[in-house]
Each structure stands twice: as structure tokens, then as C-alpha cells.
Amino acid sequence: MGPMSFREFLEAVEPPLCRYLDEVSPTVKLPESAHLKLLQRQRQYLFVGGMPEAVLALTETGSLEEATAVHRRIVSTYEDDFAKYAKQRELALIQHVFRQIPRQVGQKVKYVNLSREERARDVRGALDLLVKARVCSRVCASSCAGVPLQADTDDTICKLLFLDIGLMNHICGVDWLALSRLDDTRLVNEGAMAGQFIGQHLAYTSAGTEAPQVAYWLREGRAANAEVDYVVSRGPEIFPVEVKAGSAGSLRSLHQFVARKKTRVAIRFDLNPPSRQQVEHALSPAHGPAQVQFDLISLPLYAVGEIGRVLDALRTEEQQTNKPNRTNA
Secondary structure, eight states: OOOOOHHHHHHHHOGGGHHHHHTOBTTBOOOHHHHHHHHHHHHHHHHHOSOHHHHHHHHHHOOHHHHHHHHHHHHHHHHHHHHHHSOHHHHHHHHHHHHHHHHHTTSOOOHHHHOSSSOHHHHHHHHHHHHHTTSEEEEEEEOOSSSSGGGGEEEEEEEEEESOHHHHHHHTTOOHHHHHHOOHHHHHHSSSHHHHHHHHHHHHTTTTTSOOOOEEEEEOOSSOOEEEEEEEEETTEEEEEEEOOSOGGGOHHHHHHHHHHTOSEEEEEESSOOEEEEEEEEOOGGGSSSEEEEEEEEEEGGGGGGHHHHHHHHHHHHHHHHSOOOOOO
């Protein structure tokens, strides 16, 4: 079980908006009023999150403060429960790591950043317990040589996702006033909020009863690194996923991934209406082929739950396009 998705949140707070999620497509223009309303609700979800009790508090009272009170109780309950599974010596470390993870979301894990006083081995042990308890999950680097993506991940190179975006922001001290005033570019490009939102949906909407699994791509070089936020598979195909507010020309890591993996389609999540554009970009000689060409599918953050449907539609379209014509004998 994971947090409620954004669609489930909408079903609770404003059900009529769900029909617009069903219409999301890179080739269909949504009414601007619906797009703006979905963005408003999505930002509200960043604060409330998907814990059912917090969503219920909002729907019953209309008060964001009541949702905050629920977050406080949930965090306190988790910290109290740690005492059932840890010795007194380990308890303080587990509670400390629990509080630090939300501040490290989206960053490559370095145990010293989770605790500077404890040995790396002990910090890893505390983190392992929290992963088993599904308080957080690891997003491991994958070479993306084929599917399943987890077949060639490196569990020594990973980033973290927290259980829920609402709990994450609560622990980080982000209040509604600050979040509501955050401009669009900072919301997507700075901090970990947009990355956590997309990551928790990619993990839990495809996980079923299994532990969440999602991967990312990392290339570490002498001169410069390249990192794609997430990679997902659909059938036999692998698709890179970036969370970024910017032009197609600014997607340097995405270009490198496309060049190395011969990808035909890439996904970008931002705050703009859905769109589809063909990207042609010249790479520097140090990064591979001189030219890359691919379709960039841009989707608004609130449409992350529709990514499977959108990708399947693109795969069907490509299959029909490449299908040989039959002539009468």
C-alpha cells in the first residue's frame, strides 16, 4: 500500500476534474481553465500529500491546518513505532535518519549526509530498516541496457524517495504560505518536490503489491556527469523521464541518453499544457554522435498517472505507421 495518487486525491476533493485527466494527450488541447485548475489542485496535493487521513481531513473540514495536524500525528506515530523494532542504541540513529531523508530526496546517497557522527555501516543499517518498512525507497542507477530495468541496477548508487510528498514537506518545514507563493520555475527546477511527486507516482502506480521499484540513469565522466531523473519501461521499450522547466535545448543529459540508447521518445514533466515536438540537437563531439533526433512528449506534472496510457498510444501509433501495406493478390 502506498499513498493516494493525485487522481485519487481529485476524486476526493473535486471529482469533475478527473475527466480532464482522461483527456490528457500530447496532441489534444485541454481547456485553459481546466489546466489551471488542475495545476492548483496539484500544488495543493504537494502540501496535503496522499496519506488517506490527511486527505479526509481536508475534505471534511476544508482546512489545510487540519491536514498539517494529521501529518504531525503520523510522523509522531512512526517515530514511536521505531522503538518496537530497534534497540535503544539504534533508536536515536533511526529517528535521525528518518528526519534526514526528506532533506536528501533526489540526491545521490552519501551516508555522511544522513549522519556525520555515525559510521557509514550503521547508517546503512538504519536506512535498510526504513526501506524494509517502506518509509522510503531506493531509486537505483540502471545502465538501461534492456528490460527489466532492475536487472542491471547498481544498488550502491542510488537516490531516495520518501513515503509521501505531504509528509516530506511537513518534516522539511514547508508551510502552505511558502509553497503557494513558489514560482513555477523554482517549483520544478529547485528542491526535491517535483522529483518526489513524479517519483512516488511512478513507483506506487506500477508497484501493485510488490515493493516500489523505479530506476534512473547516471553517467559519471571525468569532465562532466549526465543524469536522467527517471527511466521507465513499457513493453520492451525504455523511456527517459525528466522533470524540468526549460527549453528542449537545455536537456543536456536527456540528449546524451538518447544518443547512447537510440531512444525515439522522451518524456518531460513540467507545468505547461501537454505538447509533442520533434527535437534535433547537435551534441559536442565529446558526448557522442553529432546529432540526436527524437520526439519530446511534454506533460504537466498532474498527468503523471496517465504516462502508461500516453506511452501505449504512442507505441500503437508507431506500430501502425510501420505496418507494411497489404495489396490484393
